Amino acid sequence: MSNLGHPLTRINRHWLYGALLAIVVIGLIVPISLPLAVSPEATRFYEAIESAPKDKLVLVSTLWSASTQGENRPQTQVVLKHLMKRHLRFALIAFGDAQATTLAQELAEEQAAIYKYEYGKDWINLGYRQDIAGTLKGMVRNINETLKTDSVNRRPLAEYPVMAGVRNVKDLSVIAEFSASGNYKSWVGLVVGSTDAAFCYAPTSVMAPELYTYLDSGQIRGMLFGIKGAAEYEQMMNEKGFTTRAITPVSLALVLLFVLIGLGNYGMYATKKMEGNS
Amino acid sequence: MPTAATWSHPIGVWFGAIGTLALFSLIYRENRVYRLFEHIFIGLAAGYLIKTTWTEVLGPQWFTPLFHDGQWPWALVAGFGLLFYTIFSRKHSWMSRIAIGALMGFAAGQAFQTTASDYIPQIRKSFKPLFVTPDQIPLGSGLTTLGIGLNNLLFVFIMVTVLTYFFFSFEQKNKVVAASARTGRLMLMFAFGAIFGSTVMARMALLIDRVWFLMHNWLHLQ
Amino acid sequence: MNPIQSFLSRAFPALHGGALAGAVAGCVLACIVGVVVLQALPGKARKAIIAGVTFLAGLFYALEFFLPANAQDENILTFAVPTVGNVTNVLGGMTLGLGVLSLIRIHGANVVKVKSGWENSMLLLVSMVVMAVAGIKYEHTLFYRSLFRDVLNSFDAAMFAVLAFFIVSAAYRAFRIKSAEATLLMVAALVVMLGQIPIGQYLTHWLPVKGSYLSLLRLDNISNWLLTTVNAPAQRAIGFGLGIGGLAIALRIWLSLERGAYFEAKADES
Numbered sequence: 001m002s003n004l005g006h007p008l009t010r011i012n013r014h015w016l017y018g019a020l021l022a023i024v025v026i027g028l029i030v031p032i033s034l035p036l037a038v039s040p041e042a043t044r045f046y047e048a049i050e051s052a053p054k055d056k057l058v059l060v061s062t063l064w065s066a067s068t069q070g071e072n073r074p075q076t077q078v079v080l081k082h083l084m085k086r087h088l089r090f091a092l093i094a095f096g097d098a099q100a101t102t103l104a105q106e107l108a109e110e111q112a113a114i115y116k117y118e119y120g121k122d123w124i125n126l127g128y129r130q131d132i133a134g135t136l137k138g139m140v141r142n143i144n145e146t147l148k149t150d151s152v153n154r155r156p157l158a159e160y161p162v163m164a165g166v167r168n169v170k171d172l173s174v175i176a177e178f179s180a181s182g183n184y185k186s187w188v189g190l191v192v193g194s195t196d197a198a199f200c201y202a203p204t205s206v207m208a209p210e211l212y213t214y215l216d217s218g219q220i221r222g223m224l225f226g227i228k229g230a231a232e233y234e235q236m237m238n239e240k241g242f243t244t245r246a247i248t249p250v251s252l253a254l255v256l257l258f259v260l261i262g263l264g265n266y267g268m269y270a271t272k273k274m275e276g277n278s
Numbered sequence: 279m280p281t282a283a284t285w286s287h288p289i290g291v292w293f294g295a296i297g298t299l300a301l302f303s304l305i306y307r308e309n310r311v312y313r314l315f316e317h318i319f320i321g322l323a324a325g326y327l328i329k330t331t332w333t334e335v336l337g338p339q340w341f342t343p344l345f346h347d348g349q350w351p352w353a354l355v356a357g358f359g360l361l362f363y364t365i366f367s368r369k370h371s372w373m374s375r376i377a378i379g380a381l382m383g384f385a386a387g388q389a390f391q392t393t394a395s396d397y398i399p400q401i402r403k404s405f406k407p408l409f410v411t412p413d414q415i416p417l418g419s420g421l422t423t424l425g426i427g428l429n430n431l432l433f434v435f436i437m438v439t440v441l442t443y444f445f446f447s448f449e450q451k452n453k454v455v456a457a458s459a460r461t462g463r464l465m466l467m468f469a470f471g472a473i474f475g476s477t478v479m480a481r482m483a484l485l486i487d488r489v490w491f492l493m494h495n496w497l498h499l500q
Numbered sequence: 501m502n503p504i505q506s507f508l509s510r511a512f513p514a515l516h517g518g519a520l521a522g523a524v525a526g527c528v529l530a531c532i533v534g535v536v537v538l539q540a541l542p543g544k545a546r547k548a549i550i551a552g553v554t555f556l557a558g559l560f561y562a563l564e565f566f567l568p569a570n571a572q573d574e575n576i577l578t579f580a581v582p583t584v585g586n587v588t589n590v591l592g593g594m595t596l597g598l599g600v601l602s603l604i605r606i607h608g609a610n611v612v613k614v615k616s617g618w619e620n621s622m623l624l625l626v627s628m629v630v631m632a633v634a635g636i637k638y639e640h641t642l643f644y645r646s647l648f649r650d651v652l653n654s655f656d657a658a659m660f661a662v663l664a665f666f667i668v669s670a671a672y673r674a675f676r677i678k679s680a681e682a683t684l685l686m687v688a689a690l691v692v693m694l695g696q697i698p699i700g701q702y703l704t705h706w707l708p709v710k711g712s713y714l715s716l717l718r719l720d721n722i723s724n725w726l727l728t729t730v731n732a733p734a735q736r737a738i739g740f741g742l743g744i745g746g747l748a749i750a751l752r753i754w755l756s757l758e759r760g761a762y763f764e765a766k767a768d769e770s
Contacts, residue, residue, distance in 0.1 A: 011672070013669045014305075014306070016665075016668055016669050016672060017305050017665045017668070017669070020485070020664065020665060020668050021489070024482075024485055024486055024489050025489060025493070027486075028486065028489060028490060028493060028500065029493075029499075029500065032698070032699070034698035034699065034701070034702050035698065035701075035705070036698045036701065037701050037718075037720040039720075039724060040724070065656060066652070066653035066654070066656035066657040067484070067656050067657060067659065067660040068480075068484065068660065069484075069487055069653065069657055070480075070483035070484040070485070070486060070487030070488075070657070070661070071480060071483045071484070073487070098326060098327050098330035098331070098334070099326065099330075099652075099653070099656070101330070101334060102330075102648055103653070106285050106645075106649060109285075110285075127334045127338070128330055128334040128335070129334070129335065129589050130331070130335050130589050130592035130593050131585065131588040131589045131592045133384075133385065133388045133392070133588075134384065134388075134584065134585030134586075134587075134588035134589060135585050135589060136585075137388070137561070137564075137581045137584075137585055138581050138582035138583075138584075138585035138586070140581075141574070141578055141579075141581050141582055142582055145582040146582040146585055146586065148338055148339070148342075148343075149338045149342075151333075151334060154337075154338060154342075185392060185396060186392065188392075188395065188396050189388075189391060189392025189393070189394075189395045189396045190388070190391060190392060190395065192395065193395045193399075194573075204480045204483075205476040205477070205479040205480040205483070206473070206476055206477045206480045208476055209469065209472040209473045209476055209692075209727060209731050209735065210473070210735045210738075210739075212727050212728055212731055212732035212735060213400060213732045213733070213735045213736040213739060214400075215728070215732075216403060216433075216728065216732050216736075217399045217400045217402075217403040218399070218403070219396075219399055219400070225476070225696065226476065226479055226480055226483060227479070227480075227483040227486075228479065228696050228697070242490070246483065246486045246487075246490070247697065247698060248698075249482070249486050249489075250479060250482050250483060250486060250697060251697035251698055251699040251700070252699070253478075253482040253485075253486075253664075253668075254475075254478060254479065254482065254693050254694075254697055254700075255699060256668070257478055257667075257668055257671055257672075258690060258693075260668065260671065260672040261671055261672060261675045261686070263672070264672045264673065264675065264676065265675075265676060265677050268676055284642050284645055285645045285646070285649045286645075286646055286649055286650050287642055287646040287650065289646070290646030290647065290649070290650030290651055291650050293650065293651050294650040294651050294653070294654030294655070295654070297651065297654055297655045297658065298654050298655070298657075298658040301655060301658040301659055301662065302658060302661075302662060304662055305662060305665045305666075313617070313620055314619075314620055314623065315655065316620075316659075317620040317621065317623050317624040317627075318623050318624065318627045318655070319627075319652070319655035319656065319659065320603075320624055320627075321623065321624035321625060321626065321627025321628040321631070322627045322628070322630075322631045322647070322651065322652040322655065323652065323656065324599070324600060324603055324624075324628045324631075324632075325627060325628040325629065325630065325631025325632040325633075325634075325635065326631050326632075326635060326648065326652055327596060327599075327600075328596065328600060328628070328631075328632040328635075328636075329631065329632050329634075329635025329636050329639075330635070331593045331596045332636055333635070333636060333639065335589055335590065335592070335593035336590065336593045336594070339586050339589055339590050339593075340590045340593070343586075344524070345520075347514060348514035348515045348516045348520050349512075349514055350512070350514075350515055350520055350523035350524055350527065351512050351527075352590075353523070353524045353527035353528065354527050354530070354531070355587055355590055355591070356590075356594070357527060357528070357530070357531030357534070358531075358591070359590065359591050359594035359595075360531070360594070362594060362595055362597075362598055363597065363598070363601075365598065366601065369539075370535070370539060372546055372550075373535070373538055373539075375550045376538075376549060376550055376553050377591065379550045379551070379553050379554035379557070379756075380553050380554065380557040380591065381557075381588065381591055381592065382554060382557075382753050383553065383554035383555060383556065383557025383558035383559075383753070383754060384557045384558065384560070384561060384584070384588050385750070385753075386554075386557075386558040386750040386751070386753045386754035387557065387558035387559065387560060387561030387562045387565075387754065388561045389746060389747055389750030389751075389754075390561075390562055390565050390566070390747075390750075391561070391565040393743050393746065393747045393750075394565075396743065397739070397740065397743045400736060400739070400740075401740075404733075404736065420710040420711070420715060429725075429729045432729055432730070432733075433729055433732070433733045434733070435733075436729075436730060436733040436734055436737075437733035437734070437736055437737050438737075440733065440734045440737035440738065441737045441740065441741075443737075444737065444738070444741045462734075462737070463681065464680065464681065464684055465730065465733075465734050466734050466738075467681045467682075467684035467685045467688065468684055468685075468688040468726060468730045468731060468734065469688075469730070469731045469734035469735055469738075470685055470688075471684065471685040471686065471687065471688025471689040471690075471692065472688050472689065472692045472726060472727055472731045474685065474689045475688070475689035475690070475692045475693035475696075476692065476693075476696075477667070478667055478671070478689075478693070479693065479696065479697075481663050481664040481667045482664055484657065484660050484661040484663065484664060485661045485664035485665070487657055487661065488654075488657055488658055488661040491654065491657070
């Protein structure tokens with residue numbers, strides 16, 4: 001028996017999967033209403049949008065697909081909502097993952113219908129580009145010349161009122177990037193030094209820890225820490241959206257994980273003890 | 279332009295939900311239904327990539343400038359790009375490296391600017407003041423000048439120790455260097471712990487999104 | 501307009517109608533001749549051409565960065581940056597066909613030879629064609645949009661959501677606290693996560709938010725302190741290493757100094 005280890009080290013994986021699924025379902029059905037402390041970096045993201053001048057364009061860049069929509073979708077959604085609430089002009093652009101442009105378009109259309117935002121006048125989709133570095137280098141010099149047409153009607157950008165007065169990245173007030181990848185390096189390396197626009201970043205939780213060095217250096221103004229960042233942003237906007245509900249199962253699942261790690265370790269020590277006694 | 283309501287249809291939601299359950303069946307064991315939906319997924323993803331590459335990249339950036347605007351040198355760019363496809367011919371496959379080399383060259387050339395713009399501000403910001411004056415306290419910070427000074431000292435200390443750990447140019451025999459590297463290794467564990475915790479959080483968010491789709495969009499339970 | 505720019509606009513004027521057709525045909529012919537000439541080259545010359553193209557491509561962005569700029573922050577090469585960006589985008593876009601052709605070759609062969617699982621391969625090819633045609637020809641229809649949003653997105657998200665189950669199982673089985681390093685890793689993960697979630701924050705919610713030293717003991721504050729004061733410098737040090745390494749690799753690639761099977765073989769063959 002001792003060779004097989006303590007029973008706590010041998011829990012069948014299907015029980016673990018079942019427990020996780022049950023916790024997620026219960027957490028979604030019965031959300032626990034607890035306050036969430038808003039982090040300084042999320043506050044700075046919010047304040048960058050809140051203080052953006054209305055005569056300048058906000059660039060919303062997306063690099064995520066459905067594979068990370070659990071985090072990036074609510075982030076994008078809540079910031080688009082904020083932009084429209086403040087009636088700021090914005091342009092969408094997507095890099096890296098082709099799905100990003102269509103997903104952002106869908107979200108923008110959804111919010112535009114609520115806030116009566118007119119395509120071409122209040123917002124525009126600049127489309128998807130495969131090569132982020134080459135495109136950003138071009139945008140630093142001339143956005144219209146680099147991107148040429150929009151993604152919806154495929155018409156020259158100069159024809160749209162929303163692009164009036166926008167020549168290059170210097171004419172942007174905020175650059176908000178929603179990403180599942182490490183492309184912040186391209187923005188920081190090629191764009192941030194060329195503009196006064198606040199660069200705010202909304203990564204998945206996986207990437208968030210590596211960005212604190214950029215927050216410290218000021219190269220990134222604000223950050224949304226995955227789904228929790230989106231929940232904080234909703235709280236600052238007094239909204240109760242998906243993330244406000246989803247943060248409960250996230251919490252419960254993390255508690256489950258730590259309990260399981262604890263059980264596994266207890267099992268390990270118990271096994272050692274059993275082996276020592278035998 | 280279509281309205282927001284035109285992004286979803288009940289038949290699509292049903293197909294999506296059945297596919298989600300089929301792909302989830304992998305956690306029980308690998309099976310035929312999983313493989314079937316896996317193949318459909320790859321096919322749809324490849325089809326979508328073809329669509330986007332044409333409508334967003336090759337159409338507006340190559341076809342339109344060439345055939346509508348008359349910028350004929352784009353034909354040469356296409357010819358150059360076709361060198362990638364020599365990879366399928368044993369005899370000509372070496373030519374694909376010319377095109378690959380060009381893409382790698384462009385990326386390498388950008389590295390000077392990205393490295394300089396990325397790291398120089400960080401190097402500058404690494405020289406932190408150890409004696410902080412009240413006007414240097416960030417807005418909204420609850421810390422005192424002494425607290426920020428100590429944090430700055432710790433910041434620099436950790437950075438130096440971790441840099442020492444990654445310094446492999448000579449053997450770390452000196453006791454001070456070895457101790458510093460050992461401390462750096464321990465400090466790295468804090469960073470990795472933070473990454474581990476946040477990775478778990480990210481994965482949970484993905485699962486919650488799917489469960490919500492099944493409960494809300496498909497079964498209308500919530 | 502700088503001299504290079506005016507020369508290029510004179511040398512490559514926009515053409516229309518028959519002139520455009522003639523120019524395109526000339527380009528096609530030039531490409532065919534180019535391929536024939538390249539194939540006739542000896543191994544050393546082939547290597548030199550690959551190295552030369554790589555160097556010239558890198559030289560553009562390097563010079564554009566290093567050459568002094570005028571008051572408008574532009575130098576003699578800046579005008580070409582958007583066009584070169586578009587060229588890299590088009591070249592990048594053209595690589596897609598490599599993957600698609602591979603899929604068609606592998607799965608087409610499965611179907612034609614009726615190999616095991618040929619039904620799956622056929623469905624893969626049908627799905628690919630349906631999605632591509634629907635997207636290109638019927639982009640604004642409900643059929644395409646639902647296919648993208650309800651079906652493709654659901655499958656994509658489900659594939660990644662499965663990882664949540666595996667990470668729980670892996671953490672339970674593999675996360676054993678056997679050393680000082682593992683203990684620190686565990687403590688950091690626990691504190692950071694508890695500080696990020698409402699349930700964890702609730703454990704210390706009774707402590708003052710600000711204005712007292714006790715506020716430093718709130719889990720959200722400890723978590724934030726770990727991330728900004730302990731994690732950030734470690735990440736910065738890792739970043740410095742990566743940056744130096746990345747620059748060294750970039751230089752080696754740019755100057756074709758990289759060695760290995762990929763960089764040395766092939767050009768000598770055939």
